[in-house]
Amino acid sequence: MSANGGTRAIIAALAANIGIAVTKFGAFMLTGSSSMLAEAIHSVADSGNQGLLLLGGRRAQREATPQHPFGYGRERYIYAFIVSIVLFSLGGLFALYEAYHKWSHAEPITKWQWVPVTVLVIAIGMESFSFRTAIKESNPLRGSQSWLRFIRRAKAPELPVVLLEDFGALVGLVFALFGVGMTLATGNGRWDALGTAMIGVLLVTIAIILAVETKSLLLGEGAEQHDLAAIERAVTDGPEVERIIHMKTLYLGPEELMVAAKIGVPACETAEEVARGINAVEARIRSAVPIARVIYLEPDIYSAAADQAGTGAASHTAVPQPEDGPDEAAGRSGG
Incomplete structure (x- = not known):
């Protein structure tokens, strides 16, 4: 505003x-x-x-x-x-x-x-x-x-x-x-x-x-649906991230949005490559949603078995969105 x-x-x-x-x-x-x-x-x-x-x-x-x-x-x-x-x-x-x-x-x-x-x-x-x-x-x-x-x-x-x-x-x-x-x-x-x-x-x-x-x-309210979709596209738009494992957003004030996400990165990458990839993703998020000023991205290696079992580092904690359709909900969860 x-x-x-x-x-x-x-x-x-x-x-x-x-x-x-x-x-x-x-x-x-x-x-x-x-x-x-x-x-x-x-x-x-x-x-x-x-x-x-x-x-x-x-x-x-x-x-x-x-x-x-x-x-x-x-x-x-x-x-x-x-x-x-x-x-x-x-x-x-x-x-x-x-x-x-x-x-x-x-x-x-x-x-x-x-x-x-x-x-x-x-x-x-x-x-x-x-x-x-x-x-x-x-x-x-x-x-x-x-x-x-x-x-x-x-x-x-x-x-x-x-x-x-x-x-x-x-x-x-x-x-x-x-x-x-x-x-x-x-x-x-x-x-x-x-x-x-x-x-x-x-x-x-x-x-x-x-x-x-x-x-x-x-x-505390999260981002609106159109901002969530823009953030998700920004995260997954490049080769740095394979999928979003889970993500949460929160308004810290009327013009400041916090984004916290656990992201699946390709295996066998060096720490330097992961860091460069995270920086690139953060830049895309800020370009897509300028009020996303506080961003925390946690890299992880996605494991389908751990996801299904609900255990391990890549266990899934998606936030339900009542207004989403099935496709949108699946996209946010990384399923």
Whole structure:
């Protein structure tokens, strides 16, 4: 993912949310609308979240240390996970509490009635600009994928987080406009409480989606199917390697992939020839998949008998891939 693209989307969202939060708080103080208060807190939470994403991106750029030899790339996942917690607690749960309170003590909007509608319309315009920026920055990375698949498969968390937050903000503003509009039309403050509850349910749902997706990244995900295929071709494309005995991949960060493989090399080669062959294979892997920056290749002499028996140096420990067809799975296992 382009880190600059993610940063531009975050900054656009941050600028929009700060401005929106100020106007929403002003509207709440003038009208007492719970929808306006819930939306103001939502904008504050979003602003804090964008600050966390920027901080995570900065901290992830630190150099590797003896204590953290693979660097700090995954710190971006940690901060994205914190974002989901903030959105759930500060945004969603607060809105649900405010909805319950307002439903029990419903009050109509009797003063400055034009303010909340005006503020919400302006906020929709500002959020639309932020959402448009996030979409524009995401499209080159999304390619032909659906938006749902892009959010689920993206290894860099920033753009999916901003996309979901901006989408939730736009829908939340529509909910708030509905609650405020119905309250103004009927004089019944419970419509305002209903709009607030809808905002709360929306934010909790988005927070849960973000938490689930970020948890998967924190646990460690392997390379996508097309990258796996490219790596396998790069390994077996020359005469240096007879087959892949087994291979595993792991994202160390959004733009850094680790590849570890045991490879079958021709028998009777000297150590110098094996070393030259491994260097050539590593160069081909990096050319095929540039983010494969950490590569460990273990040479071995492949033994079909040991493979079948599951013993010896060439025993097989293939990683199952549910989406692969039989041919692809057989190719990865070296069978």
